[in-house]
Amino acid sequence: MKFKRKIANLIQPKKNFITKKRLREDEIDFERLRSYRLDRVRKELEKNNLEACILFDPVNVRYALDSLNMSVYNMHNLTRYCFIPVYGPTILYEYFNCEILSDHLNLIDEIRPAITWDYFSNGDQASNQLDKWIKEVKDLSSSYFKSKKIAIDVLNGPAVSSLNKEGIEVVDAKSILEKARVIKSSDELICMKAAIEVAEIGITKMRDELKAGITEDELWSILHKTNISYGGEWIECRILSSGERTNPWMQESSNKIIQDGEIVSFDTDMVGPYGYCADISRTFVCGNKFSNEQKKLYSMAVEQINYNARLIKPGLSFQEFTDKSWILPKDYYGNRYSVMVHGIGLCDEWPAIRYPTDGGERSGFFEKNMTITVESYIGKVGDKEGVKLEQQYLVGQNGLELMSHHPLEDI
DSSP states (O other), X not given: XXXXXXXXXXXXXXXXXXXXXXTTGGGOOHHHHHHHHHHHHHHHHHHTTOOEEEXXXXXXXXXXXXXXXXXXHHTSSOOOEEEEESSSOOEEEESTTOGGGGTTOTTOOEEEEOXXXXXXXXXXXXXXXXXXXXXXXXXXXXHHOTTSEEEESSOOHHHHHHHHHTTOEEEEOHHHHHXXXXXXXXXXXXXXXXXXXXXXXXXXXXXXHOOTTXXXXXXXXXXXXXXXXXXXXXXXXXXXXXXXXXXXXXXXXXXXXXXXXXXXXXXXXXXXXXXOEEOOEEEEETTSOOOHHHHHHHHHHHHXXXXXXXHOOTTOBXXXXXXXXXXXXXXXHTTOOSOSEEEESSSXXXXXXXXGGGOBOOSOBOOTTBEEEEEEEEOOTTOSOOEEEEXXXXXXXXXXXXXXXXXXXXX
């Protein structure tokens, strides 16, 4: 079904600038990539007996329409969103005066100014703006989701209450989008490879620049600069620590000065070119001389990742994987990482497979063309240092295929 494209009051920019090609750009069929992703969203909606969704999360908007604008800002402000029906026009509701930014995206049938009702944007007019947004949703419902049920991923309390008063039921769109995103197309895999290659350029530079006297923040900034210079987008966290700050895990980088002989561990969490995530963890030792205790920690982390990776193949249930997974010794279990395995795509994605005592997803199965990371953190409770490693994989026909190729340390 075709719909006439509507974009109001736009001035076409002059296109007389020169651009530099990004990694693997010529290998990606962007129209095929976009069509695949939008089709996945619509099929998942249909599978769940839903007629439409409204998406505010910039990652979900990016997946459905490949449209982006001030992503981090819009993660905490409801000022940009899109409407995706199973049958009907896709509508992007764009931030103030930014309609032209997505003019090149043919899968967007119409671009309208976003109606915002948050207090920052509207102050004492917020309730009036919310009334306008509710009217807009009611108008969409009369044409495109007559069941009066709509999937929405992010919404505040007043909007949910107001929709319910109008007889419109709100259901969670997050599970819809997570399931849509889980199986990657060939073009998505190329995008992901490009992101990983950029991350590994950054990791190599970090290893080369690691020396006594540099701060954690200075070392971490190398990855940021590399990502931006190759067309990457942002980094989800800034988890890098050294020495005794590596145990327990999850401390973000600081102005601590790194000393010779200290472990330095980090997790990239990098949203790189084309919006895809490179989620790789590495551990170095400043001066590259591992002590016997550091070698022990590192070897255990490598063993856990390799053991768990060998278990995974298409058709293996998450429950069976959990039951058979590498057993973390008791003295280390209190410092365990939050997951053993998680999905990866535009960011960390479903599933999150946790340790046996921690709940998490158990009912699903690994499938071909899922992309995942396998994680390990090894740090004895009460000890000084710990090792964090993480590898990124494609679930292939017969097992996992390694996507992250920056070498582990030769200890």
